[in-house]
Amino acid sequence: MIKYNLNCKNCDNSFDSWFSSSEEFERLKKKKHINCYSCSSFNVEKNIMSPNIFNFKNDALKKNKSIKNENIKNQIKKYQKFIKNNFEYVGKNFPYKARLIQYEDKFFFKPIYGVASAEEIKELKEEGIETKIIPWINEGDN
Numbered sequence: 001m002i003k004y005n006l007n008c009k010n011c012d013n014s015f016d017s018w019f020s021s022s023e024e025f026e027r028l029k030k031k032k033h034i035n036c037y038s039c040s041s042f043n044v045e046k047n048i049m050s051p052n053i054f055n056f057k058n059d060a061l062k063k064n065k066s067i068k069n070e071n072i073k074n075q076i077k078k079y080q081k082f083i084k085n086n087f088e089y090v091g092k093n094f095p096y097k098a099r100l101i102q103y104e105d106k107f108f109f110k111p112i113y114g115v116a117s118a119e120e121i122k123e124l125k126e127e128g129i130e131t132k133i134i135p136w137i138n139e140g141d142n
Contacts (some may be wrong), residue, residue: 001018001019001020002018002019002020002021002022002025003017003018003019004018004019004025004046004047005046005047005049005051006034006044006045006046006087007044007045007046007047008036008038008039008043008044009036009041009043009044009045009058010036010039010041010043011036011039011041013036013037013038013039013124014047015036015037015038017034026045030046030128032118033118033124035118037133038080040118040119040121040122040125041084042118057123067140076135076136076137077137079134080137083113083134085103086110086111087110087111087112088109088110088111088112088113089112089113089114090112090113090114091114092114092115092116093113093114094112094114094115094116094120095101095116095120095123097109097112097114097130097136098112098124098131099127099129102127103129108117116131121133
């Protein structure tokens with residue numbers, strides 16, 4: 001895994017993202033799967049970064065990193081449980097359902113969650129429909 005600090009050339013937003021390799025970053029960028037979460041622009045570039053070098057000879061450091069990762073994973077799972085219990089899963093119908101709630105009857109619908117492409121999220125944002133992208137851990141993922 002490799003972490004890149006990315007910069008949006010459209011709104012100058014800076015953010016971090018993880019990739020399985022530098023080749024994977026390039027592949028996803030070429031297919032326009034990397035976009036700015038703030039303005040949805042695909043004009044995103046890598047910033048110059050210095051590498052993080054850790055000395056893992058110290059067992060306490062290993063344990064601390066493992067605990068932090070586990071805490072983050074547990075927090076994400078806690079949010080997922082809340083979402084699953086309180087929101088309606090609409091799958092790939094997310095853009096359609098979000099528009100239905102926004103334009104038809106926003107007071108009688110249960111909050112929703114689902115799947116949408118970066119382009120669909122951009123279109124929803126342009127229409128004034130607020131969405132949030134959250135990390136999701138599927139069972140069996142590390």
